[in-house]
Amino acid sequence: MAFKINQDCIACGTCVDSCPVGAIVEKGESFSITANCTECSACLDACPVNAIVE
Template identity: 45%
Template sequence: MAYVISEDCIACGACEPECPVGCISEGDIYVIDQDQCIDCGSCEAVCPTGAAHPEE
């Protein structure tokens, strides 16, 4: 199951450099490419607001 970034994202950018496959990109909030995500959890570990989490 891929990770997602919720509306709680404050666009701080902490998650983007942590992704080992580069599937996080910036928009109004950060977005994870579901097709490239390898479900590693690196983004969740560094997100200060808990916006990055496994897709439910």
């Protein structure tokens, strides 16, 4: 799993909606990328604050 969500996350949920395999889940007040991630980059393109990094 190469992608991570950093502290810049504003918990808007856009990444969750963009993930074709449902690999992003709510974790407290932010989100986390699970091992189901296929590294398709859909979330990278969708995040409005660039909080998803490789």
